Amino acid sequence: MKKYAISGLLVLSLVAGGASLAGDEFEAAWQAADDKRKEAAGMQSEWRDTKKMLDKAKQAAEKGDIDTAMSLVAMAHEQAADGIVQAEREAVMWITRVPR
Amino acid sequence: MLRKYAILLAAVMALAWSSTHASPEDDRMAFEKYFTTKFPEVPLNDFQNGIYSVDPVARADWEQIEEFPPYELAVDAGEAEYNKPFANGKSYSDCFGDGAVRAQYPYWDSERREVITMELAINECRTDNGEKPLKWNKGKIAELSAYMSYISRGQAVDVKIPEDDPEALAAYERGKQFYYTKRGQLNFSCFDCHGTGAGKGVRLEKLSPALGHTTHWPVYRSKWGAVGTLHRRFGGCNRQVRAKNFKSQGQEYRELEYFLTYMSNGLELNGPGARR
Helix, strand or coil, X not given: CHHHHHHHXXXXXXXXXXXXXXXXXXXXXXXXXXXXXXXXXXXXXXXXXXXXXXXXXXXXXXXXXXXXXXXXXXXXXXXXXXXXXXXXXXXXXXXXXXXX | CHHHHHHHHHHHHHHHHHHHCCCHHHHHHHHHHHHHHXXXXXCHHHHHHHHHHCCHHHHHHHHHHCCCCCCHHHHHHHHHHHHCCCCCCCCCHHHHCCCCCHHXXXXXXXXXXXXXXXXXXXXXXXXXXXXXXXXXXXXXXXXXXXXXXXXXXCCECCCCCCCCCHHHHHHHHHHHHHHXXXXXXXXXXXXXHHHHCCCCEECCEECXXXXXXXXXXXXXXXXXXXEXXXXXXXXXXXXXXXXCCCXXXXXXXXXXXXHHHHHCCCCECCCCEEEC
16 A cells, blocks of 8 residues: 555656646746747837737646647747847838838 | 849848938828829829728718718717816816817927827826826727817828927838838738728728828727727737737827828818728
8 A cells, every 4th residue: 555655656746747847848938938029029020919829828837738838839939039030121121112 | 142132232222322311201202102193093182081082982982971970979079078177277278279280280399309199289288287198099089189180171281390300300210110111920011001002902991092091080980989099090000910009109109190191291181080
């Protein structure tokens, strides 16, 4: 009986440790994506849905759905990065559209 | 390959050079010419009617709507609000006289170093007199704006960029850059829709030409079921191209209004308007 209890505790601690690692990984990825979003916003180039994705990612993580949360964070990060590329390109290209 | 990039770079640099040497009046004349060339059948002053200047079917509907204008109740409510005294006994007339002042806005305030819009001035009139500011996009501020625009009808748009103030020109240039910059997930600039895309269809609607865009605000939109301000529409446009919108009456939209209204200098004010 004692053997089973020790095994059970070991499994529980491994699961909790794994969850904690995944949680840490999520927090870091979320923060990196939000920093990118703020960088895009500073260039007047934040996209409409980026913040919503990050908010939904937080909700998914709170429910323990780390896969969905990480997927949303990745999409938000990509959007923010695309917004920055767009702003850098437009800083040069906008002028080509001015009627002459 | 390298040669292609060199040619492209040279072209962009040449455009940048010509733009930095273009005065606001050069810009305005080129802007006007763009639309009068694109829609040669439209008389210049008819551009004040937005999409109805280039879409005869929508125009026929709109002319019927104008027989019982849906913004009329807002104009009446705005008039009542305009004449209601503040708690300190003063009223809007102490700030705006008879209220027919739409043509004076937006303007560059040389002391404050910023663009002042009529809606901003309305709220500042309130706070200067001890009243709470109104929300920017709809409701009372749009009604007051509707009344003040209504009694300003027939005045000509006359935005000034003070030549002796480089900061005013810089504000105009920032508004201009905003207008032509692609943004959002759909990668559209304002001009992509309302310049190159003007008159073309998006789903069931046609896109209105940018010339005259600011003459008829605020607008009663059937979609809103009420009158709303120009900055509300700016925000909606930005969101439609999946860009994060900016704050109403923030620096970005006030400078955008400064540029875009200047482009319609000389056209008649005809607000408030009715749109779908």
